[in-house]
Amino acid sequence: MSTNKNPLISLEKVRKIYKTKAGPLEVLKGINFEVDEGEFVSIVGPSGSGKSTLINMITGIDRPSSGDVYVAGQRLTKLSENQVARWRGTTVGVVFQFFQLLPSLTVAENVMMPMNYAGTYRGERRTRAFEMLDKVGLVDVGDKFPSQISGGQQQRAAIARALVNDPKVIVGDEPTGNLDTAASGRMLRLFEEFVKGGTTIVLVTHDRDLAAHVPRTVEVRAGRLLSGDDVDHQLIAY
Helix, strand or coil, X not given: CCCCCCCCEEEEEEEEXXXXXXXXXXXXXXXXXXXXXXXXXXXXXXXXXXXXXXXXXXXXXXXXXXXXXXXXXXXXXXXXXXXXXXXXXXXXXXXXXXXXXXCCCCHHHHHHHHHHHHCCCHXXXXXXXHHHHHHCCCHHHCCCCHHHCCHHHHHHHHHHHHHCCCCCEEEEECCCCCCCHHHHHHHHHHHHHHHHCCCEEEEECCCHHHHHHXXXXXXXXCCEEEEHHHCCHHHHHC
8 A cells, every 4th residue: 555645546445245146245344545646456255256447436437335445635525426527527537448439439539539528628629639649659540430340449448438538547448458469568558658648557458468567456356455475467467
């Protein structure tokens, strides 16, 4: 855990319990987790360990059953759903595991979407979208629809969308999961570029090469958090 007195991300005694037909299922069991501004952190662990639920707490997509979540000066557990949505649109870039590109919009229009929340001047949106698409190697497909490009290209488009507003925090759930080795390396270098500029990045990953290059790795195992020497790096293979 970070020793910074004012971390950018702080989860305090976070528990998450889902109701199931078999009874209550506790996915997170009193997690304490801190990330400093400008840190690059990977989260590893086997399937079903609570990794995705943990990052959903950071983005405000999900809420804890108990405990508190603070991100970039906001206590998310005290904000309404609409307040969280507005905050997320200007503060957090999210790379979803399954892209979540809107099929009725072109690739460039999908990348432009976060700029609606940021109040970016309409005339600047397309220019900025194509600048980011160029960084991820997709400038030539900006006017195509998601169904017209490959899964790997869709993943890169999702990454461009997450980065376009230059957010304080980038959160990714398997952001390189559908990319080949060369494209994964390119994305890693792009993430590193943003970190050097002060962006905080937290990624869930099963990618051994990606995790090996991230400065700090924590492990979620059965709803609890391990870090440092306790991390079993073999779990990255799950």
